[in-house]
């Protein structure tokens with residue numbers, strides 16, 4: 062990995078700052094997303110194998126008269142700047158737990174596609190949490206931060222942890238996984254987002270007459286991650302939400318086919334979509350597949366990334 066200047070292990074407060082804290086947080090791809098039947102609380106039990114990838118948002122917090130949010134980047138217009146923003150919600154939850162007023166300005170430099178199944182909002186929630194914890198000198202434990210993350214959303218704990226992890230329950234209970242090498246990816250960004258609850262709803266509709274089995278992590282997949290074997294990982298990738306995402310957005314089929322025709326080892330929808338993910342052999346193949354995807358006109362952008370990537374971590378603020 063490059064570009065982690067100023068990284069502080071554990072995301073602790075840079076000594077002597079107190080004015081501005083910046084945290085960088087990765088996107089994710091689900092290399093396996095096994096989905097169980099709908100639970101009474103509306104969620105689904107999962108075996109969710111997360112892999113963090115090297116597309117990052119940066120969340121900067123600074124003291125302010127009141128809680129405000131700004132966002133920059135190509136997708137910034139799609140990000141809510143009110144109290145529903147996951148970064149704002151993180152600041153409020155942490156402040157409440159410590160009897161503080163959440164008087165911070167939060168600036169999000171957004172590079173993760175919005176509503177694309179790459180957990181960009183979750184990344185900003187985890188980033189704001191770690192950044193406010195440092196700004197306010199709270200020194201929360203990892204367990205305290207993970208607890209707040211789980212309250213913010215099912216994917217948020219993984220954004221804090223990064224690397225690779227198996228998420229069980231609704232995806233919030235994490236077991237970190239060993240990864241034995243780098244994997245290379247191309248992500249095709251679609252026009253417009255897909256709503257996560259709608260995709261889970263479509264999964265329920267498509268499986269209404271089926272007995273959905275208990276979700277389980279694949280031993281082959283965990284072994285492929287552990288050994289860093291891209292060909293084996295390609296054979297083990299799976300996403301139970303893919304039929305639902307394709308049902309809601311049939312045009313994704315041609316994007317998946319286009320990337321495979323251009324030489325990707327495997328293709329799948331990322332999480333609830335509509336971003337599609339292509340596992341490739343190396344960075345050179347990544348460039349070839351990205352160019353072919355763009356030329357095909359079946360996606361809005363093609364992004365190259367590698368994994369695993371580190372979880373939320375503090376970096377030097379940009380000036």
Ligand SMILES: C[C@@](CO)(OP(=O)(O)O)[C@H](O)COP(=O)(O)OP(=O)(O)OC[C@H]1O[C@@H](n2ccc(N)nc2=O)[C@H](O)[C@@H]1O
Pocket residue numbers: 091094103104105106107109177178179180181183213214215216217230231232257258261331332333334
């Ligand atoms: C599908 C996944 C795969 O990692 O990610 P995305 O593709 O959205 O990034 C996740 O399960 C998304 O997690 P996240 O986006 O944090 O969802 P939450 O805010 O907790 O829940 C939003 C809604 O999604 C549905 N939901 C979410 C998680 C889960 N295990 N079962 C569900 O049914 C519920 O309808 C819930 O109300």
Ligand SMILES: Nc1ncnc2c1ncn2[C@@H]1O[C@H](COP(=O)(O)OP(=O)(O)O)[C@@H](O)[C@H]1O
Pocket residue numbers: 139140141145146147148169174175176177178179180181182183185186254255257333334
């Ligand atoms: N900081 C944020 N960044 C992006 N989206 C956010 C954020 N906070 C709340 N949202 C909302 O979350 C929705 C899902 O966005 P995102 O987390 O990017 O996608 P996904 O859930 O598919 O991974 C968006 O449509 C937006 O309304």
